[in-house]
Amino acid sequence: MRYFNSVVIKLWLTILFIVTAVLIILSVSLMGFFNSYLKSESGHTLKQQAEKAELVLTSHHDQSDALTYVKELIENPAGIIIVQNKSDLDDTYEDPLKQLMVDEIKENDAFDKVFVKDEYVVKDIKVNYQDNRHEFILIGYPSQAFNHEDSGIFIYQDANSMDDALNYITFIIFIVAMLLLILTTIFAFFLSNKITKPLLLLKSAAFNLARGERNNKIAVYSRDEIGELALAFNKMEQEITLNISKISQERNLRDRLINAMEDGVLSFNMDLEKQLQNPMAEKFLDDISQEDTDVLSKLVNQVMQSDETIYHEISTFNKHYVLIISPVKNTTQGQNNGAVAIIRDMSEEKKIDMMKQQFIANVSHELRTPIQMLQGYTEAILDGIVVEKDDVDEFLNIILDESKRLNRLVNELINVARIDAGETTLNKEMMDISPLLEKNIQNFKQSAMEHKTTLQLDLQHTKAVAIDYDKIFQVITNLLDNAMRYTKSGDTIKISTYNDTSNLYIKISDTGVGIAKEHINHIFERFYKVDQARTRGKHGTGLGLFIVKAIIEKHHGEINVESEQGIGTTFTISIPLVDTAQ
Known part of the structure; x- marks a missing residue:
């Protein structure tokens, strides 16, 4: 047929x-x-x-x-x-x-x-x-x-x-x-x-x-209606090819732009079928649960029916997303053709907001303790509660210690602020790091004798390195101070160095109480303390290791930690022998 x-x-x-x-x-x-x-x-x-x-x-x-x-x-x-x-x-x-x-x-x-x-x-x-x-x-x-x-x-x-x-x-x-x-x-x-x-x-x-x-162009054999049809088809094909080329270029440009967006783009038709999604949207769909997916479908359906833009937030285990769902209209008929969802990952902003709140709370707490003690002991002296010279001297020594503590906390806060603002500058010089380490050991000898802790220095490096003397001195001081805080009488603190063809390595190890595994990944966060206590005494402000890591990274180096409870802790610093900033 x-x-x-x-x-x-x-x-x-x-x-x-x-x-x-x-x-x-x-x-x-x-x-x-x-x-x-x-x-x-x-x-x-x-x-x-x-x-x-x-x-x-x-x-x-x-x-x-x-x-x-x-x-x-x-x-x-x-x-x-x-x-x-x-x-x-x-x-x-x-x-x-x-x-x-x-x-x-x-x-x-x-x-x-x-x-x-x-x-x-x-x-x-x-x-x-x-x-x-x-x-x-x-x-x-x-x-x-x-x-x-x-x-x-x-x-x-x-x-x-x-x-x-x-x-x-x-x-x-x-x-x-x-x-x-x-x-x-x-x-x-x-x-x-x-x-x-x-x-x-x-x-x-x-x-x-x-x-x-x-x-190829269709040959025209006559000038009748069929010949004119062939001419019209050749012209139409030329126009279609040109338009397809333009559309393809525009689509490729659109796809590149959408794929390069940090925000996710997710498009739906009237049957709630996905039409367009970029990598960020795919990551979002992988992160959310089935319950969140059902909620998203309901929201898209609601937008297409109500013709209104809806804002919604979805939180996962470690992510926080903000969704802006808007209807897509047909420009000629004025009817909805579907909906598009813009997905913004607000995890960092959420984390920063929480860190700001935590920062304010921690700073307030850390400042309150020394200020209250300064105020209390000063009032005791002024009110004549203590009159004996030995008691007054003891109170004045406590006031001096808290003043130093307060000064150290303020300085650390200033350093943290500079680090966050990107204002930390380094004055690098090529030098042998041995004198710096020896001076650090000399500064802690008195404290080691009081704590009955042994200090050891093992220098085996042969290469000079480009460093900021003051900043690296602060790093070693903070690490030795931490080691002194978390060691007991009879423990040993050792500084050793060596180098390979690429890096200079500095190891600061102790035989102290060690760090539990659940705390290892958090100790470089600001205000993080292993025992989570914010009291005076041996416990610091929780900013020292944060500053240490920032300074080492500013030198394009790395700092790692290995620890086991009851055995001790080892911090390893690696600094490139060649100054990569030059």
Whole structure:
């Protein structure tokens, strides 16, 4: 059946149908015309014969001889019946065909005109003769050759004698029709190919264009409607290719921009199916739970129905997201086509807000303790509660210690503020770090003797390094101070150095109480204390290690810690031998 979908076949069948219909109508018309013509000519010939018979009968005096002559003249192949008086029709004839004709003359009222009105009558009659159906032409001609008014001459001839002529004409028409059909078929295929070949090229090019393939220009062979169609298609393909190129460039630019966004972009259609999502949105979908996903679907559906923008927050284990969900409208119809969600990771901002709150609380707490002690001991002296010199000296020493503690806390806060503001600058110089470490050890000798702690120094490095002397001195001081705080009598604190081809390594190890595993990843955070206590005494402010790490990273180095409770702790510092900032 697919062949009937071809334009060539349809056009050929259409032309063939039209030509066949025309030939059938023409053939039928010609056959009818020739049949009528032959019958008319036969009737005219029979009339001429009747006129001759009438002339012979009226010109001869001997009617018997005239009748014999007329019958010999006309009969074979035609037959003649001469009725001198209408009563002759009642006679019986030996020839059965003549008897049939006589019966027809008697029964057919049309032949009464011959006897009554003296008019010429021609009739086609059909009779059964010799077990076959025959068609005859029977004419009636009024005669004046006899003394009776109701006399006439009737001549009949078998119309089947015209079949040979009609058959020959039919054969000629059939041959001509076949030749015309063959010529029509050839012409139809030629015409259809001429018309459809460009159309097939257009169809193939259109399918290629639909698949996104580039076509060569379609050749234009004529300037008719099909040629103009090919020109229009070439122009259309050029415009489509240009527009596709522009759209592709714009889409690529859009995708790059969306993928480069720090915010997530998630687009939905009216069926809540995802249409567009960038890597940030994919990460968001991976982070949230199934319950949060269901909430997101409900919010998107609500936005598409209410036509309003919705703000929503979703928090996971370690992330905090803010969602802005807005409807997407069709600019032409003004109807919603879906919704788009902008996903912003506010985890850092949330963390910073919490750190600010925690910072304020910690600073307030750390400052309150020494200030209260300064105020309390000063008031005790001023109010005369203590009057003995030894007691006053003790109170003044406590006030001095708390003042130093307060000064150290303020300095650490200033350092932290500078680090956060990025204002920490380094004055690097190439130097041997040995003198710096020896001075640190010398500063802590008195404290080590008081705590009965052993200090050891093992220097095995051979390379100089670019450092800021004061900042690295502060680092080593903070680490030794921590080690002194968390060691007991009899413990050992050791500073050792060595280097490889890339880095200088400084290790500060102790045999103190150690750090629990759950605290290892947090000890470099600001205000973090292993025992979580904020009291005076051995416990620091929780800012020392934060400052240490910031200074080491400023030197493009690293600091790592290894510790085990009850065994001790080791801090390892690595500083590049080559100053990467230069």
